[in-house]
Amino acid sequence: MSVDVRTESVHVTTSPSTTTTPPRARTLALIRAVAGREISQQLRNKNFWSSLLATVMLAAISLGLTTLLDRDTEQPTVAVLAGQGALTEALRAQxxxxxxxxxxxxxxxxxxxxxxxxxxxxxxxxxRKLPDDLGRTLADTFRTVTYQERLRALNAAPADIALPAMRVTALDADAARVQQRTITAGVAVIALVLLMFMAGLGIAQGVAEEKSSRIVELLLAKVTPRQLLIGKILGLGVAALVQISVMLGLALVGATVAGLFTAPAEILGTALNVLLWFIPGYLLFVTLYAVAGSLASRQEDVNHVTGPVSMIQMATTIGPILAITAPASPALAVVSMIPGLSWAAMPVRMAYSSVPFWQVAVALALTVAAVGVLLAIGSRVYTGGLLQYGGVIKVRQALRAARH
Incomplete structure (x- = not known):
């Protein structure tokens, strides 16, 4: 009976349905399995949700302060004694x-x-004290009304009493909406830089932990290093998008309810554009963090190997700063085309003004090409670094190990 069972089990494992599984389908299945594992671990991570809660609380505090500041900049109210008809009407116009x-x-x-x-x-x-601007407005209005009353007393002609009105021409009628879009994009990009930093550091620490505990050796018995790397990037990317979507959704709803946006639909479009550019930027930097983590043999080495990546990542804030402070600068056009910087600069630039389509296309094509090159080279470094121990592994040493 036992022999029959063994014979049946061998027959099952060597059936054509398993041996003829296409390699591509098997690769995708393994990547999905790794990605699912990362998503499950990340969504059950208390630090993941605590960081989200902290970010939402900071956004709420920032929103509250902005609302208070807006209230402080409201027009001052004036109480007038009844019977001052001309003065009351002149003030009411202002x-x-x-x-x-x-x-x-x-x-x-x-x-x-x-x-x-x-x-x-x-x-x-x-x-307490009369503000200077308000004092000048009240004084000018009082003098104008007084002169008009004296002219009437002298029987002046109505044409001599009436003051000519000036025409108002707005050179940029959409200035307020442009400013809201630009600030929204800039703040969103900087928030994503911080979240990307936390996600990248988390993946580097996770890779180093799996390496130091030898868990990676068990994983590599089932999947290739390239499949493991891609699965980790995709899994953490989905988890990060969940976090970012919740954060941006709550921030946009709160700001809209508070009445801070005059055109909520445009702000929503700006936020979605930032998210679209974030995806290739995320792939670039999280790949670098994962590769850096494979070069560390201990958790204590993670900060050392991720230091250069963090410095490069912080350089991406140059784009939003230029877009807000000097949107017409030629340097911004150059920065928004450079892979690694364009994901942060281009959406803020697009929020401020119309960008030629060819520049958007070139920036996106260069970024996608950079992601492909980085995955090709990074996967080799990742492969060579995973099974090397003894302090911080050099990139050249990892590449040499990958060849063998």
Whole structure:
């Protein structure tokens, strides 16, 4: 009976359905298995969700401060004693005005901070100090109304009393919307740089931990180093996108509810554009972090091997800074075309102004090509570094080991 069972089991393992599995399908299945393992581990990681919670809380605090600052920049309110018709109408054309029946009610409104300033005849009443800009506005309006009343008293012609109005021409009517798009893209890119740094450091530490604990030797018995590398990148990428989508979604909803955006649909488009450019940037830098982690033999070596990658990654903030401070700079056009920098510079530049299509296409093509070259070279370094021990492994040593 036992012999029959063994014979049947051998027959199953050598059946044509398993031996004729296409190599490509088997490779994709192994990559999916590695990616699924990384996604499961990451989504169950408390640090993953705590960092998300901290980021959302910081975004909420930032949103609250922005709202308070916006309130501070609102127009001051003016309380006016009833019966000052000409002065009241002239002020109402410039500031929010509340007309009150008697002088005591006017002073009470200022005392209870229901009004920032009050006008009683030729007297200006404030709680503490009169701001210079507001003082000039009130003084100019009072003088203009007084002159007009004196001219009427002298029987001046209506054409001599009426002041000519000036026409307003807006050179950039969409300036506020452009500013909102640019700031949104810049803040989103900088937040993604920080999240990418945490994700990259996490994958480097994970690779080093698997290497130092010899778990990687068990994994390599089932998958190739290249499959393991690609699976890790994709798995952590999906987990990072979940985190980023939740964070950006909450931030956009909160900002829209608070009324900070005049065109929410444009802001949503800007955020999605940032995410699209983030994907190739993520592939570049997380690959570098994974390769760097394979060069460390101990957890203590991770910071040493990831230091150069972190410095290169921080250089990507040059793009958003240039896009916000000097959007017309020729340097920004150059930076937005360089692989590794373009993912951060191009979306902010596109949020500020229209970018020629050929520049967007070239920047994207160069970035995709850089990802392909990096995966080809990085997978060789990763292969050679995984099974090398004894301190920090040199890149040349890893490449030599990969050839053998």
């Amino acid at each position: 500031l929010p005005v509340t007309e009150l029946p008697d002088a005591e009610a006017v002073r009470t409104a200022v005392r209870e901070q229901k009004a920032d300033v009050a006008i009683i005849g030729d007297e200006i009443v404030v709680l």
